[in-house]
Amino acid sequence: MAHALSLGRRGLGRCWPNPAVGCVIVNQGRVVGRGWTQPGGRPHAEPVALAAAGTLARGATAYVTLEPCAHHGQTPPCAEALIAAGVSRVVAPLTDSDPRVAGKGFAMLRAAGVEVTTGVLADQAADDHAGFFLRVEQGRPWLTLKLAMSLDGRIATATGESQWITGPRSRRAVHGLRATHDAVLVGGGTARADDPSLTVRDLGVAQQPVRVVVSRFLDLPLMGNLARTAKDIPVWICHGPDASDQSQQAWKELGARLIPCQLDGGRVDPAAVLQALGEAGLTRVFCEGGGQLAASLLAADLVDELHVFTAGMALGAEGHPGLGALGVEHLNEAPRFEPVDLIPVGPDVRHVWRRVSQNRLV
Template sequence: MTPDLRHMDHALRLARRGLGNVWPNPAVGCVLVAVDRIVGRGWTQPGGRPHAERMALDMAGPAARGATAYVTLEPCAHHGRTPPCAEGLIHAGVARVATALTDPDPRVAGRGHAMLRAAGIEVTEGLRAQAAAALQGGFLSRVTRGRPMVTLKLATSFDGRIATATGESRWITGEAARRHVHLLRLMHDAVMVGAGTARADRPALNVRGFGPVRQPVRVVLANGAIPPLPHEDADHGPLWVLPGPPAEALAELGRRGITRVFCEGGGQLAAALLAEGLVDELVGHTAGVVLGGDGRAAVAPMELAALADAPRFRLAETRALGGDVLHRWVRKA
């Protein structure tokens, strides 16, 4: 592996720390390297500021002069609450900037790279672009499609059931799988359920077991009244109740800056999202228990006339998780 790839991989690992914490901004990582020595590291901080480049530059201080900056997304070029990161890299005197992706935000869209080149800085683009695009899927979706990336989680028996015929569901999967769900909530901006789940379960929709964290927004898609859910506090994020069909609700979430949504059901909402092509990633937690055909299905009827009409996904990851199996699938292009 070349030094360029190794340092960009490092930057991508740093960027992951921002997932679920930085919306509406992208989760970016930055590594500053001078004479084969890392002199600064940064990632987008909770709430979106400071940016990764600013954090790395502050850590490096004078050592940034002449260094190479590895950044997972094109440095911003517009003035907001903080000066542009491209400007900061120029003033710090870096000699080279290597990036993974061009930022599709119209306020940037190549302007950051152009600013750097105009200042005499060498720019290398496209380093680990595929991995960076997967990491930035939520941000890219919001900017280019007007809606956040959607992850649909299904915790089921071996035969795809979420409860017995009587409604008993605690617990089908084990402790490791349930803890993984909280980790996934932590890595998303919002946790979403349908009205039926809100009425039947009165779910907390928060992150537990990871200490003080920035709690995700709780989203309930409902056209009518829902029962009282916990008020917003240190342990519960804002509660947004959105009417209308899923596509309209997701567009509204995009307008509000949400980039990554973690959907936990129920079956009607899961079916609607899948039928409308709105699911970007499937996460399954499957237990070694069989509940039978009279058990409650994870996905409501989709009225598919032919197998060719069924949404298809590509297997991205599978592994044991305690006594269960984790499998993650991404939508086929």
């Protein structure tokens, strides 16, 4: 199952809105087939592994990182494919919470005489599928927030100099995080100030994440990196209802997808943004700021995982803070996370934090 999970992770960021599933088929102690969900979500992991196994799938055990699907969509049910191939046993950690499946895949297998074992490495599988489950159950994608700051929580000097606070190894790690998410999200201020590309570079990635910008008025540079590449790599802009028709038309002609969202307190509502991204099929979103967008997501309790890259320098109170105003007056109002990991990254340190996990029934 650990091998199947590692295979499934190859699909993270590439197979939305489907879950990134891995499958390993074992016959008499020998791996005879392997597969993972392919880009775009088709084909699923099970038929890929079954095709590799061929006739050796008969009488074999299939280790699958999520309950095999039981519904007819663009492809036949994977449960049917496993039965037709003659697999004698299926081991899966979790039930699929998608109501089209939700136990039906396991029931189909058992009705055909296939032995089913569940609960194996369930916690690891729940982590890998957290974005898929969150979208199915709450309508929004998993949100990972990245912050890169000095020791005293600053992202720029008093004059605005910010490149680079953290080192090249941290920046490479950020590209790795981008690659495992469906989309990269920034605020309009960051898009205007930094003119970012928001692409994964130097990692051999063929499929780039969607670039998402939150900008109430769509007042983004029409000659910037995002505008110039919008027809080649998707750009989605979440804007307010008061964005001008002229700006909307200009960005549509550039190839961007426009997503109108309601306002909250004069800003685009972060909860509405995530719901809209979930409706569009995204399961994992990686937010890289800026400070105001990060603060609004934290204040709305929408951050599921936090990656803080800290450099060994101090910039002082006159520097630009890494987070905008949160409106916290009492400690019990502050967003809180539990530590997951602490990783040295060259001269920097990467802290990983996550909100309290919930046990999932298998």
